[in-house]
Amino acid sequence: MINTCERSGITTKDVDIDQLEYLEARECDRYAIKDFLIENFLHDEPNNRATGLTEEEFEPIMNEIIDKALAHPISTIVKYQGEIVAVQLNSLWKRSEKSYDSYSNTFAPASVLARILDDCHNVFWSLVPDDVGTVVYREIGNVRRDFYRRGIGKRLIFEGLTPEKFEGLNIDGVASINTSIAQQTNLRKAGFTQLKEIPISNYKDENDKPLYQTDDGTDRFVLNFMPKNKFLRLSEENNSH
Secondary structure, three states: OOOHHHHHOOOHHHOOHHHEEEEEOOHHHHHHHHHHHHHHHHHHOHHHHHHOOOHHHHHHHHHHHHHHHHOOOOOEEEEEOOEEEEEEEEEEEEHHHHHHHOOOOOOOOOOHHHHHHHHHHHHHHHHOOOOOOEEEEEEEEEEOHHHOOOOHHHHHOOOOOOHHHHHHOOOOEEEEEEOOHHHHHHHHHHOOEEEEEEEHHHOEOOOOOEOOOOOOOOOEEEEEEEEHHHHHHHHHHHHHO
16 A cells, blocks of 8 residues: 655645645445545544454455445545545435445444444434434544645535535435544534534443543543534535634
8 A cells, every 4th residue: 555645745834725625425436535644544533443444354344335335426525736635535325225235234343433433323313303314424524634634524415415416416414423522522523413422431342341431531422413504505605714
């Protein structure tokens, strides 16, 4: 795997944010997205690190997420001088297809991460109004480390999710399972409503001890939601600034 930081030769002081390109993710981007996720997200995400998730274990779920993300025009990649430096991969969750969104069938057997994600997903539809039938689900958001603190993550919350796409795909809102403190803080500030917290400590081994502990203080997964009208209003406000 090529190290994108070494390949680009970019240092923090060199970055010109005016050269950042926010682009709709397309099928032709599949392999570049895969390379980016393996090089960055696999190691950056605190729960991946804490559980020792390997590339071999990650690849099946990564491929499934990319398949879902590219099935509809609702995901975004960010490029700088031709290289991907950030992604926001989104899929659609549908109330009528609840079982389709299980992670346990794809993750490594007995994966605690799959169990936690499924537990969040399994309660989602009972926590939102009955007239919510389809939502955008934020599968993976990741910014390359040398592009932190440039407003990329904040912009990706709303990027590419236009009123036309909400209308055309009958989208009723946006959902997210936030798996890191940074994500939880960003989406709370952006206006998402917390539906449920699932402490990592709930998942224990045979000695009644937590299965893992993160190195960044993340101690829970947070299930969030924002309804369509609020999302589009806040998106418009953010775009006008």
